[in-house]
Amino acid sequence: MRKTLFATLILFILPFAVAAVEPDEILDDPVLEARARDISQDLRCVVCQNENIDSSNAGVARDLRLLVRERLIAGDTNQQALDFIQARYGDYVLLKPPFQPSTYALWLAPGVFLLFGIGVCILVLSRARTRRPNEALSDSEESAVAELLAQENRSDP
Amino acid sequence: MTRILATLPILIALMVGGFFLWGLNPDRDPNAIPSVLISQQVPEFDLAPVAGVNIPGLARADLTGNPGPVVVNVFASWCVPCRAEHAVLTRMVERNSVRLMGINYKDKPEDALAWLDELGNPYERIGSDLNGRAGIEWGISGVPETFIVSGAGTVLYRYVGPVVGPEAEAEFSTALAEARAAKAPRT
Numbered sequence: 001m002r003k004t005l006f007a008t009l010i011l012f013i014l015p016f017a018v019a020a021v022e023p024d025e026i027l028d029d030p031v032l033e034a035r036a037r038d039i040s041q042d043l044r045c046v047v048c049q050n051e052n053i054d055s056s057n058a059g060v061a062r063d064l065r066l067l068v069r070e071r072l073i074a075g076d077t078n079q080q081a082l083d084f085i086q087a088r089y090g091d092y093v094l095l096k097p098p099f100q101p102s103t104y105a106l107w108l109a110p111g112v113f114l115l116f117g118i119g120v121c122i123l124v125l126s127r128a129r130t131r132r133p134n135e136a137l138s139d140s141e142e143s144a145v146a147e148l149l150a151q152e153n154r155s156d157p
Numbered sequence: 158m159t160r161i162l163a164t165l166p167i168l169i170a171l172m173v174g175g176f177f178l179w180g181l182n183p184d185r186d187p188n189a190i191p192s193v194l195i196s197q198q199v200p201e202f203d204l205a206p207v208a209g210v211n212i213p214g215l216a217r218a219d220l221t222g223n224p225g226p227v228v229v230n231v232f233a234s235w236c237v238p239c240r241a242e243h244a245v246l247t248r249m250v251e252r253n254s255v256r257l258m259g260i261n262y263k264d265k266p267e268d269a270l271a272w273l274d275e276l277g278n279p280y281e282r283i284g285s286d287l288n289g290r291a292g293i294e295w296g297i298s299g300v301p302e303t304f305i306v307s308g309a310g311t312v313l314y315r316y317v318g319p320v321v322g323p324e325a326e327a328e329f330s331t332a333l334a335e336a337r338a339a340k341a342p343r344t
Contacts, residue, residue, distance in 0.1 A: 046190060046298035047298050047299055049188070049190075059263070059289070059299075060289070060292075060293075060297075060298055060299065063288075063289045063290075063292070063293060064293065067290075067293060085293075087193070088193065088200070088293055088294060088295075088296045089190075089193065089296045090190075090191055090192070090193035090296070092190050092191060123162070
């Protein structure tokens with residue numbers, strides 16, 4: 001059972017681990033290559049749109065991978081290489097969009113929702129706690145109930 | 158407090174409803190990729206002519222200092238929609254005296270030559286972008302893509318995909334008419 005589960009898990013994970021980088025693209029310098037792979041993972045493929053260029057087989061993705069490597073060899077920092085491509089394809093090409101007025105909602109929504117949820121929880125819990133003492137009957141209510149019960153018992157045969 | 162809580166469901170319903178209205182709007186194309194080039198200068202590029210084709214190549218200098226707007230079409234012989242679009246572009250050049258420039262994207266020169274021989278050549282200039290580098294400068298995601306560039310060299314409009322069919326052609330003609338009108342008062 002455990003083995004089957006493990007195998008299924010692997011099967012599901014494997015496709016995501018595959019990169020589309022072809023052997024002829026890989027740089028001789030392992031440090032530069034590692035940086036290129038890092039950058040590629042932050043760049044969106046403009047054809048497939050929900051894939052990064054590191055795992056996309058599209059022609060443009062390959063061109064961009066080559067371009068990134070070229071920029072690194074030319075001495076660019078990671079940020080400069082990203083900026084170079086962003087200047088041509090816009091914010092859209094970044095899988096991690098910059099924090100700016102048009103993306104405030106995108107970046108802040110999760111936090112706002114979390115705070116909102118916590119707020120509602122606190123409210124509900126505190127109300128539940130404060131209401132409990134009110135649920136106890138007052139002295140006059142207590143005696144009224146006793147009276148009613150006594151009457152009920154008396155009328156019963 | 159209770160009153161605020163009571164209005165919450167309505168508020169949430171309004172927010173979700175508004176989001177749906179925006180998302181389900183048939184005019185919204187979620188796949189549209191905004192081009193950074195719009196209202197910017199034509200990118201730096203310099204392409205040699207396609208080998209064997211008897212017209213000059215295309216560079217940035219050719220797209221600045223024109224008397225009116227020009228159309229830049231990115232095409233390739235291996236691109237099937239380009240074949241359909243070719244007839245539309247040819248018609249525009251013949252009937253509406255559009256000035257059409259071409260970027261031959263990642264195409265073997267002999268294939269491009271055969272393609273133009275077969276279908277005719279409406280282009281004034283064609284640059285051969287063998288490695289797709291000029292394509293990256295233009296920020297294209299595939300072929301065909303068509304740009305309208307003002308006479309001064311500002312990119313005014315970008316159409317992704319083939320300009321084929323009444324809707325696409327109407328949209329493109331409108332953009333072209335606007336480009337021509339925008340140019341008129343200044344000259």
